[in-house]
Amino acid sequence: MAIATELRSEEEKASPHSQEKKRWILSDFDIGKPLGRGKFGHVYLAREKTSNHIVALKVLFKSQLKQSQVEHQLRREVEIQSHLRHPNILRLYGYFYDQTRVYLILEYATKGELYKELQRCKHFSERRSATYIASLASGLIYLHGKHVIHRDIKPENLLIGSQGELKIADFGWSVHTTNRRRTMCGTLDYLPPEMVEKTEHDYHVDIWSLGILCYEFLYGVPPFEAKEHSETYRR
Structure with missing residues (x-):
């Protein structure tokens, strides 16, 4: 209760x-x-x-x-x-x-998960990728202006609205802060070095994830993906 x-x-x-x-x-x-x-x-x-x-x-x-x-x-x-x-x-x-x-x-985001759309298409065109990244950047600028860090930006947490617009969802790992944090959270493929090394981090962790997504949209896989977690860490 x-x-x-x-x-x-x-x-x-x-x-x-x-x-x-x-x-x-x-x-x-x-x-x-x-x-x-x-x-x-x-x-x-x-x-x-x-x-x-x-x-x-x-x-x-x-x-x-x-x-x-x-x-x-x-x-x-x-x-x-x-x-x-x-x-x-x-x-x-x-x-x-x-x-x-x-x-x-x-x-209700009528067109569902971006993750499923990426799987279906394998990768996106430069124009479509640019549109998604611009939308995501706009949402992150707003969040960071409110002193909110999402900390788990990845395709599974992005939805597509009726007009094809991107929607940031799943705020389970988000935090409202003006201070630096130490908690390691999110998904390994999208984590920045400071989180992997468990040093202090701030809103820049979302900017790192934005860059990872830009690569993934264009190539279909995140840049540091590997079969073993240890190899992803090393990369």
Whole structure:
């Protein structure tokens, strides 16, 4: 219950109907097809019955969050993402919970994961890569201006909207800070040297990931990818 209690105040700020202090419940939504699955739950297409607004509903199991000791990460994710307003950042409209689950009400990015699109195409043209990188850079400039570091920029955490625009998603590793950090997080192929060596880091870690993605968009694989983690570290 601790996670639900601490998040409650964020719900009122994040909800699109915050002026009514709306308390969402699962029956407020028609649940559609599954959109994806993660370590702690699943994401479904959903329709909010009153407004007919189409959203993505992320369902997280409290028992799994507690077992993996990531409740604080979820609190931070909600606190950060609920206040972000940028066309290249996925909106978090609100959240609610019941005895066993926490539900995040997210913007629905109609064209899905960039990762799957990259797999399908093998690599992108220079024009398409440039468009994606410019969009991503715009989102990161906004984030960094808000003193937010994402710390896990990779194709799996980027979604594509209805107009083909890029959306930064999954703020589980993000942090709001004006200080330098030491925590090692994210995915190895996209980590900068200072994170790998566990020295202090700041918002430049996202800029490194941007460069890695630029290479990957053009060539289809990240530049330091290897079969063994030790070889990726060495590269």
